[in-house]
Amino acid sequence: MATFAVNRADLTQPGIQANRSSPIAIRQMRLRDFRNYRRLDIETDSRPIILTGDNGAGKTNLLEAISLLAPGRGIRRASLSELTREGGHTWAVTATIASGKELVGVTTGRRSDSERRLIEIEGVATRSQSELAAFMGATWLTPAQDRLFMDSPAARRRFLDRLVLAIDNGHARRVASYERTLRERVLLLRQARPDPHWLRAIEQRLAEEGIAIAAARRELVQALDGVLAGAPSGDSAPMSPFPAAHLALEGGVDAMLESMPAVRAEALLIEQLADARQADSLQGGTSHGPHRSDLRVIDAESGREATACSTGRQKSLLLGIVLAEARLRADRQGQLPIILLDEVVAHLDERRRIQLFDYLVALGAQTWLTGTDEPNFAPLKGAAQFFHVQDAVLIRR
Amino acid sequence: MSTAEIDQLARLLAKLPGLGARSSRRAVLALLKRRETLGEPLVRALREAFDKVRACGVCGNLDSIDPCGICASQRRDRQTILVCEEVEDLWAMERAQSYGGLYHVLGGKLSAIDAVGPEDLGIDRLMARIQADDVKEVILALGATVDGQTTAHYIAERLAGLAVNVSRLGHGVPVGGELNYLDEGTLQAALRARQKLTL
Numbered sequence A: 001m002a003t004f005a006v007n008r009a010d011l012t013q014p015g016i017q018a019n020r021s022s023p024i025a026i027r028q029m030r031l032r033d034f035r036n037y038r039r040l041d042i043e044t045d046s047r048p049i050i051l052t053g054d055n056g057a058g059k060t061n062l063l064e065a066i067s068l069l070a071p072g073r074g075i076r077r078a079s080l081s082e083l084t085r086e087g088g089h090t091w092a093v094t095a096t097i098a099s100g101k102e103l104v105g106v107t108t109g110r111r112s113d114s115e116r117r118l119i120e121i122e123g124v125a126t127r128s129q130s131e132l133a134a135f136m137g138a139t140w141l142t143p144a145q146d147r148l149f150m151d152s153p154a155a156r157r158r159f160l161d162r163l164v165l166a167i168d169n170g171h172a173r174r175v176a177s178y179e180r181t182l183r184e185r186v187l188l189l190r191q192a193r194p195d196p197h198w199l200r201a202i203e204q205r206l207a208e209e210g211i212a213i214a215a216a217r218r219e220l221v222q223a224l225d226g227v228l229a230g231a232p233s234g235d236s237a238p239m240s241p242f243p244a245a246h247l248a249l250e251g252g253v254d255a256m257l258e259s260m261p262a263v264r265a266e267a268l269l270i271e272q273l274a275d276a277r278q279a280d281s282l283q284g285g286t287s288h289g290p291h292r293s294d295l296r297v298i299d300a301e302s303g304r305e306a307t308a309c310s311t312g313r314q315k316s317l318l319l320g321i322v323l324a325e326a327r328l329r330a331d332r333q334g335q336l337p338i339i340l341l342d343e344v345v346a347h348l349d350e351r352r353r354i355q356l357f358d359y360l361v362a363l364g365a366q367t368w369l370t371g372t373d374e375p376n377f378a379p380l381k382g383a384a385q386f387f388h389v390q391d392a393v394l395i396r397r
Numbered sequence B: 001m002s003t004a005e006i007d008q009l010a011r012l013l014a015k016l017p018g019l020g021a022r023s024s025r026r027a028v029l030a031l032l033k034r035r036e037t038l039g040e041p042l043v044r045a046l047r048e049a050f051d052k053v054r055a056c057g058v059c060g061n062l063d064s065i066d067p068c069g070i071c072a073s074q075r076r077d078r079q080t081i082l083v084c085e086e087v088e089d090l091w092a093m094e095r096a097q098s099y100g101g102l103y104h105v106l107g108g109k110l111s112a113i114d115a116v117g118p119e120d121l122g123i124d125r126l127m128a129r130i131q132a133d134d135v136k137e138v139i140l141a142l143g144a145t146v147d148g149q150t151t152a153h154y155i156a157e158r159l160a161g162l163a164v165n166v167s168r169l170g171h172g173v174p175v176g177g178e179l180n181y182l183d184e185g186t187l188q189a190a191l192r193a194r195q196k197l198t199l
């Protein structure tokens, strides 16, 4: 597989001023047989990048490629084979990422018939995606998230967990382990006379991991809520122009953590699980735990539930949350993640659009914005890099 | 490429851990070329191992005597039992030379998804041993995988009413790691740093 011959080097290019918290930025990216791209080579700096073009031209695919350079399954949660260009067997995304004072070469992709995503950092294959988190991070807002507040609680939990695992490396493992243990309990309860010691062992594990998951979510929600409420942060970050949202977790375990220490919550959850065995075995589910929680979002200005707000207002609230998360990560990790905003601008009126552009430029994050109408991005002329995407070909404007 | 006999042999060898299709073909070639010095002795050694080596009825270790050499030894601390998943883990502990007690090899991990239950892991046999032999300490040397941890909780849970200390290996055992992949120094440290398990 082709790998960029890039060495870690100091970033001494002119025109890049030192930022409060240094932004992560794609400097070069190369796609091979990825989605609709046969081959693409692009060079960018840390200013915003505008991708315009018709639907289906390949704008979102480019954002997806960037999202795959961070841990996780990317903006579409696609399988490896879905990412392969029609007619191809392998794909690769190779990038040079500026991170802190270093340039890091990363390749990710698929070898033919392997179901494991290949990841190479500086040409060395790594076993764990989480190693990417040391120098790469991305956060995003896509049209698929537009209906997040109206969607199922599971979709909101997934959204929340993605935010948590960006700042808490152990979260993905805890969630995977918790979900497997949930399946174990359901299967065991299906047996005619399940071994009570076995059930108890499983419930102890569920309580351990479950309370840890709930505590990590709670910590994130409180921190985000602080940023959204305009709590002073370490650096003099610009104020977000978007309506502040108030976030709250709703669920049995979340209420428990509100009123008691984690150890007691764990013991209580073990008891609840034991008491619910009969009901759970009839329903084929598990009635207590963080998989029953929900994220509630309230428009802080009007005090209304997000679900009761107009779709435009919902979008603004969501954008506010995503931008707050980027700032939180900058505070926590000293690095601003790359921000991917897919088809976001079209939903904003001109005033909000200009506010967003001003904010992004002031924040200094490398932001990738897509849209069909180039005139929508006119205020960014001179302050951003413009590309027109047509049939998987990029033309720099 | 070749005859049915050679293909069959290569297919079987490729099922061995660590051998892929290419290396198994190379192994077949080596065996056939060096028939007298390698091929035939290997067949005899395999035959002999199949005839004599059995799983120890007490601990699950593999040996030509039953109970195995470890279970039969009078020089070992008979009041401590280390519980591990596979015979490889036992071998790894023995290589580290820092453990002098007895073993119980589960031969797997508790998993409803994979349909492995307590009866498949000889848990009742372990319980009977602990009670009959006045065992004072049980060390759970199970992987940090989901199933490994559930198994550890299960055994601890079963031992809860007995006058026996339950401990687990200290830190240094990586998540999802299995003992066999740890170097001896790490194993010794993990054994020294074992922690009492309280439920």
Ligand SMILES: [Zn+2]
Pocket (backbone or CB within 6 Å): B056, B057, B058, B059, B060, B061, B067, B068, B069, B070, B071, B072
């Ligand atoms: Zn034995």
